[in-house]
Amino acid sequence: MRQPRVAEIVASSLRSRILSGALADGDMLPKQEELLAEFGVSPPCIREAFRILETEGLVTVIRGNVGGAIVHVPHPGTAAYMLGLVLQSRSVSLLDLLNGMRLLEPACAAEAALRPDRATSVLPRLRANIDASAAAIDDPAAFIGLARAFHSELVNNCGNETMSLVVGALEKLWTAQVETLAVDRSVHGTFADRALRLSLLSEHERIYRAIEEGDATTAERAIREHFSGGGERRHGFDTSVTVKADTLRY
Template sequence: MVSADRLAEQVADHIRGQILRGELADGEPLPKSEELIQRYPVSMPTFREAMRILEAEGLITVRRGRLGGALVHRPSPANLGYNLGLVLAAQRAGIDDVAIALRHVEPACAALCAGRPDRADAVVPVLRALHEEYVARIDDLVEVVGVSRRFHEALVGLCGNPPLIVLAGALEALWSSHEQDWATRIRETTGVPLRERRAAGEVHGQILALIEAGDTDGVHRLVTEHLTSAQRNPSPTAAVIDAALIRRQP
């Protein structure tokens, strides 16, 4: 006789497979529980356990109450970033360790972007739009930090190598959540001088130009220099990792 726990795992396995294959789209509601129980003839406690398994994996969000239900979430680097943050926090790693890791992997991703034969269509337009948005929002610290982080995340997300996109993307998600939290807090105190924001934007423009030109060595070198200079926030030498910050991002 199959145990209730094993039945719950089997139901979760089947729904998980549908999510991973794209049969259930990101943001799409799962069918109502009554319909799912007809499809998977298990008891209500077993069905709820299957939902708890999927929710713990970040693949669904269960909404309680009269208008409740479950929404599908396809796995993303942010999901991995949250779990990576938990592991690193348990090891007492600091956000400075994440910064060091990014200084090694993000320049490699940028070089891959520059080496893509289709970069003129697949990479450059995205980076140019983000660079233009950065310039347009430069007067608002929180907004411009958000755009800056999306620019750096795009250097990873557009590199064309799926393992790097996932692994480096998890690091980017961790760093971005901490930097965005820092920017929100610092805006009310000392802020960041406008000239520093403009200087960072100019470097982004240079990175874009090097990628457009296909200069893999040049962009690797520039991104390394840029990260070494820019990663002094959010006070990396003192900050411990707070994985919960990823959950709070919009």
């Protein structure tokens, strides 16, 4: 097996401090002189360790006499952006992204329904979203944003951190595409139809009720039917176009 280089060992130690919370977002890494004394290595080794962490997005290196390295704790937006870059490099279509959500989000709905603390953890957020959507029923642009936020709230609060991160990254990417193609350009597609907005609101209400009752099977089925019935395909833009990571603001 290949032995790690000294710079990789230094980078691994500093990375552990960042990921453990010993170094907070916005903190500065120790000065080079301190690291030289701590690790007993050469300046080029410390600089290479900094480059490794900078490539990973964990630090921003400020060069010059008053330089240093600013810590960046990883967050979900970063994961979504990196995933978006990979999808864009492979020319993955919006329809493919949408189908991924269609397959995975029902499992998040089931998890949310099984949360013993759902009455305080997820239901109030979904209820607030549904009420806001009802209030915005005559504003297509506002309704589009709220309809997307319903799905984000569901995924982010499903209770499984891994699924929240993975499926949440897909949600962030899809929402960014919707904002660019539908909202920013005021292209409301079939959302311009008030009857359709009311139908979507009713579907969200059905999902909410299933989660409220702790019925994982019905919650999962309700989300699946929501997608299959076109719940997320009613925007009126071309889903054959490629995912664009640079639409994501994180």
